[in-house]
Amino acid sequence: MGICHGKPVESAVREEEDAEVSVSVSIPSSGTPKPPKSPFYSPSPLPSSYKSSPGHVGTPLRKIFKGPFPPPSPAKHIKAFLARRHGSVKPNAASISEGSEANGIGLDKSFGFSRQFRSRYEIGEEVGRGHFGYTSSAKAIRGDLKGQEVAVKVITKSKMTTAIAIEDVRREVRILRTLSGHKNLVQFYDAFEDDENVYIVMELCRGGELLDRILARGGKYTEEDAKAVLVQILNVVAYCHLQGVVHRDLKPENFLFTSKDETAPLKVIDFGLSDFVKPDERLNDIVGSAYYVAPEVLRRSYGTEADMWSIGVIAYILLCGSRPFWARTESGIFRAVLKAEPNFEEPPWPTLSPEAKDFVKRLLNKDYRKRMTAAQAQCHPWIRDHPDVVVPMDMVICRLIKTYICSSSLRKSALTALARSLTVNQLFYLQEQFSILGPNKSGYIGLQNLKTVLLKHATEAVKDSRVVDFVNTVSSLQYRKLDFQEFVAAAVSVYQLEADDNWEQLTSSAYEIFDKDGNRPIMIEELASELGLSPSVPMHVVLQDWIRHADGKLSFVGFVKLLHGPSSRTMPKNGYRQ
Template sequence: MGICHGKPIEQQSKNTLQVSSEIDEATPTNSQPVKSSGFPFYSPSPLPSLFKSSPAISSSTSVSSTPLRIFKRPFPPPSPAKHIRAFLARRNGSNKRNEVSIPEGKECEIGLDKSFGFSKQFGSHYEIDGEVGRGHFGYTCSAKGKKGSLKGQEVAVKVIPKSKMTTAIAIEDVSREVKILRALTGHPNLVQFYDAFEDDESVYIVMELCKGGELLDKILQRGGKYSEDDAKKVMVQILSVVAYCHLQGVVHRDLKPENFLFTTKDETSPLKAIDFGLSDYVKPDERLNDIVGSAYYVAPEVLHRTYGTEADMWSIGVIAYILLCGSRPFWARTESGIFRAVLKAEPNFEEAPWPSLSPDAVDFVKRLLNKDYRKRLTAAQALCHPWLVGSHELKIPTDMIIYKLVKVYIMSTALRKSALAALAKTLTVPQLAYLREQFTLLGPSKNGYISMQNYKTAILKSATDATKDSRVLDFVHMISCIQYKKLDFEEFCASALSVYQLEALETWEQHARRAYELFEKDGNRPIMIEELASELGLGPSVPVHVVLQDWIRHSDGKLSFLGFVRLLHGVSSRTLQKA
């Protein structure tokens, strides 16, 4: 819900990171005061400064018709900011002054059920001491337990007034936040949830009190950035809790330095993720489409309204960029400009301190800030990245991406499986180390094989109520029911590698060329265009001779290198459009 836990009120207006603009944005020049809409993404429009005064209103000129208006520069491209503000208005029930909202179905406040079924005995269990932070939809207080297991213990209480819950969506957000916290609590890098209460006025979420301050505060105290070694310690903790959330089917959707707190002021204090007010469940084979988050950390696909857990990894990439260099990768004077930068601009890795940082550190950040979400590292993969290997002793968690990839692999043709097998043989030792970790987590037999049932068993070991609510268990059950032979480690690698992630590497060309050489020896064969079209499942409406003519060598009728690479990616509407 955008609330900042444990942040003293007097620090609310502190300076943010000082950075230089990457996009030249026009600033408003209106003499009229700008009214804030009250939305998190609100920014004044830059358009008024783009127009010259019309001669039609000049006191010294009289014309019978309005002359052609001249613009200083063309209109900027449409900004997603307008749509984001409109969405947030509908979600949170906010309206501009003098505007009347039009009730849309269950979004009308009249008749909303604001009863959550929580205990109504908050006052008898806790005594509130004072406010320590305030957000868009509520505030956070410190409190002390009056009885029970928390008697005498200081806690944090997030107070959400029911008067702020003016839509059914807002009510659902609060209910889901409590469910997610209750299900996920217990991870060492996630704020401990104790209980939830309510009365006629508010909802009270009781959690552990973190006194060490925000990660953002710590960055500022260190002069704006961390050393590589210290940044590694922070990233490992962030990735650990995010990998845990993603495995349970929970996407945070508002990861930023302000939403990570240190439990104490000690230098070795653990870091805790907070504020799951914007979090949601996401099934591995589905996408979310509502636009939420914070402008500087929002992923491109969120602005395109189709995203999953990969959006969190982009946000972690932004945090890593800030930790290592002290500036934001995407910046502009307005939210509209920030969104355009996120969609179009590339992060700067040329200026100091990037040239002095290790190549592994630069590669780590680049692989998180890839605008193509399919090429981005997952949290489990990031923990296995060479930059972090050796800096932690965490047990790498099961990665849901291997479930999605194996499903696609099993449904692939024999020709594509042969191509993937060739590509798997080109993987390096570090790349194989991650896959070996995942294979081991699936619990192979003594003979070194896994069945589809192993995929379900592995998830059940770490399942929570969130795994059920997110329908991750349904997805895993579907995979476990697929009739397919047992996999050894070699075929598992072919099934679990991501072609898109490999394509993001600088060494992709070598991988692809070497794999094609292996494919030529073991898997390539003469094939007719019609046979290839049939194997790829292309319908009669597809002009196969046009689409697939470059896939086959004219000399011997075998798959060409271009056809091999496209086969690795699989056939989709996007593939056909590019062909």
């Protein structure tokens, strides 16, 4: 195969050509380029350079007098939101802020950083340019790093025209300062400021971007080489997620090699769009790069799962050299992300291993509940035997255990039956997590183990993300210790199992166990209570197919629905979903 290229989603492209003109993306150049007339030969919509994330997408204009309006664009409202974030307001545009904030007048642009940058560093050549400034090499002339080359991200204060833009910079420095110590995360040294700029001093990586390596290899990696890259990405992303940090702009441009050596370590960079998120919270601001953005981000309700989608796109590109979602405009890309399915039929997919294909599919599942977490991806059969895999504690375990503990005895019995039906592969990840939590000599763990393990591996970032607060809530629940069998019942994700090819066989086997050991006559009122349905709901209509008429016991349909637990519509506002 030649250089990386994208396969157009024809239906999406035709719809775009009929409905809309192009959508603009802010890139590090003096002007905004026109959309290409031919396919864009790169797995990313942006040019290759070490830069801050633009993430700026415009809303398409409608062609006048073209007949009935087409379906609403997924890009609707994105322009105003991102314009507010970046302060890029044009004349005659819709108002997005009150008073003088849009021009940056009256905003406090003092960050409290040291003002000694010029006396400690000598700026060198520019290595990249972004929305707010540029990145240069520099040499330390004083201090602990004297004589050492570093990278300096220079962010221009005059371009910080909104409070959101200023907060983005504060948060980026806070995340870099607190989220430290991982070998695949660019090392942060210090932050400075003067009247004109903010200077973020970091490790200098001379090996170039992952994107450049992909292009240099003719567009794709072998499976083994792809594993070596993805293991490093998963290791650092799992580390970030454990601390409650979601990157929100994972793409090949944001991974740098430390040197030109083929075996050089890979480092994630650019936390300019990153944020803190607690396991039971959802973010709603739309940020990122079009080709890598997750469906739930466009729907404005997402968490750390959005990063896993982006890793799925990177994995797809590594293995076949093509982008899984493609269109001529950013709005068209959004349509493809929301509606189209990746192509696994064209070469080279038929020649790749079934495990590799399954790995990518599990990351590119549009339902974020069915998507693998970073820790789960490291336990996937395709990748788990790689010597560099380091499986950490997975925060989803805490959320699932909390849901299990708050469930009725009926649902616990159903989950226990499901746990007894799991295959060896399905149990592997749960065995890893149970071992990480440190069972005692009798083979039991307590809820306090969750907090103990988290604090053992925590950085300062967990304070801002409030992950510890969440784990404290789980740990404080009064509950007996869990052996491995009950841990599996508590920590298994029903939604992720539903994505397995053997889901029907699995649930059938589990129902046989449940029908033999845990099924009993049940009243509709009890089921309604289990699901949190209010008395005003016509329960007999909703639940009539859940109970067998012959003996009043739970039917197979009811069993499967019970496994999933209460729906989002029946859960209380402070409840938790799997």
